[in-house]
Amino acid sequence: MTLLSVFFLQVDTAVKTVADAASVASTEKISLFNLLQEGGALMIPLLLCSIIMVYVFVERLMTIRKAGSVDPTLVVRVQQSIATGNTAAAVAACKGSNTPVARVIEKGISRIGKPIDYIEKSMESAGRLEVYQLEKNVSILSTISGIAPIFGFLGTIAGMIILFFNVQHQGFSLETIAGGIYTKMVTSAVGLIIGLLSYVGYAYLNAQINKTVNKIESASAEFLDTIQ
Numbered sequence: 001m002t003l004l005s006v007f008f009l010q011v012d013t014a015v016k017t018v019a020d021a022a023s024v025a026s027t028e029k030i031s032l033f034n035l036l037q038e039g040g041a042l043m044i045p046l047l048l049c050s051i052i053m054v055y056v057f058v059e060r061l062m063t064i065r066k067a068g069s070v071d072p073t074l075v076v077r078v079q080q081s082i083a084t085g086n087t088a089a090a091v092a093a094c095k096g097s098n099t100p101v102a103r104v105i106e107k108g109i110s111r112i113g114k115p116i117d118y119i120e121k122s123m124e125s126a127g128r129l130e131v132y133q134l135e136k137n138v139s140i141l142s143t144i145s146g147i148a149p150i151f152g153f154l155g156t157i158a159g160m161i162i163l164f165f166n167v168q169h170q171g172f173s174l175e176t177i178a179g180g181i182y183t184k185m186v187t188s189a190v191g192l193i194i195g196l197l198s199y200v201g202y203a204y205l206n207a208q209i210n211k212t213v214n215k216i217e218s219a220s221a222e223f224l225d226t227i228q
Helices: 003-027 032-038 043-068 074-083 087-097 100-110 116-135 138-170 174-227
Strands: none
Touching: 043 116, 043 138, 043 174, 074 087, 074 100, 074 174, 087 100, 100 116, 100 174, 116 138, 116 174, 138 174
């Protein structure tokens, strides 16, 4: 056999090997559903965390956006009504708006005639109650962002314990170890993803709450300037 024939034979063998490897890789695809199944029992609390996260985020986001939709003409109408001495019309304008800004201003209107410091403190107390209503349940997202990764790591550790227990009693197998490790790491990945999304949602909702608080403070300041 000539040297050229040997060379072509080696090339042909290498091509067949690569083709076989590609064929195996194409048939052995990682299924996300199967990986989630391999995560074990600790995938259940992670699933609950994800459901609670989505529910709390959507519910709070809708509430905060509704609270932040302030009528730009509200303060002007209240100022005009107070200037003419028609406090009943000012109260009616606030009740018609039905937003945190309107309720805080309504509290100030109900205290007209009292010292300005007393009115300001009353409005501050009403503002704190409104902010408390906006922040309700938002801390759940912060809690989930902390415990979801812990559940994930716990699932991975439990899987590793079971894996090494099987190695001790059933013998060493590289395929068994590799398969067990990559499936048990699923819980860590899912826990980190849920924790990250929860933290981002928590930060975003707090930013929206701060915007609403700024609107309340701005409207309150304009109202106090009017009655002064």
